[in-house]
Amino acid sequence: MIEVLSYAVPHDRLLEIHFAGGLVLQLHDDSDQFESMQIHLRGRANDPIVV
Numbered sequence: 370m371i372e373v374l375s376y377a378v379p380h381d382r383l384l385e386i387h388f389a390g391g392l393v394l395q396l397h398d399d400s401d402q403f404e405s406m407q408i409h410l411r412g413r414a415n416d417p418i419v420v
Contacts, residue, residue, distance in 0.1 A: 373386060374387045
């Protein structure tokens with residue numbers, strides 16, 4: 370389990386969740402039509418995990 374330190378909503382299409390250890394989860398809403406997301410490891414954009 371990793372502790373959540375904070376969150377931020379920089380604009381209406383981005384949610385950031387900041388974890389202990391310097392990890393940041395960014396949730397981007399780039400579609401008005403679909404409600405899904407992809408998780409990418411930095412530097413490995415060709416290997417997404419679709420949620």
